[in-house]
Amino acid sequence: MQVLFWEELEQALGERRSVCVYQHFPRVQRAAYVNAQLQAVRERFPEHAAFAVWSSWVAHLVCARPARARRLHRAASELSARSDGRLGITPLEP
Numbered sequence: 001m002q003v004l005f006w007e008e009l010e011q012a013l014g015e016r017r018s019v020c021v022y023q024h025f026p027r028v029q030r031a032a033y034v035n036a037q038l039q040a041v042r043e044r045f046p047e048h049a050a051f052a053v054w055s056s057w058v059a060h061l062v063c064a065r066p067a068r069a070r071r072l073h074r075a076a077s078e079l080s081a082r083s084d085g086r087l088g089i090t091p092l093e094p
Helices: 006-014 030-044 066-081
Strands: 019-024 049-054 059-062
Touching: 006 019, 006 030, 030 049, 030 059, 049 066, 059 066
Parallel strands: none
Antiparallel strands: 019 059, 049 059
């Protein structure tokens, strides 16, 4: 199992990048888990915007630079709209 540490995410974001973290779901309620993970990301990196795209098995947590956040969220929303309900997406929050 590969683990991503907060320091690694901080280093990647510190290089003026947006980051997408691939996360398998543990055996918990999906929406609550996604919301908890996004809350943790938002608390640690308040200068970035965060949202998630998820299916029944995995979530993609996006922590984006403000300059790119809307464009990334729009692209993810279009993908979700074409997925016939298989992909969920959270609102974009700074």
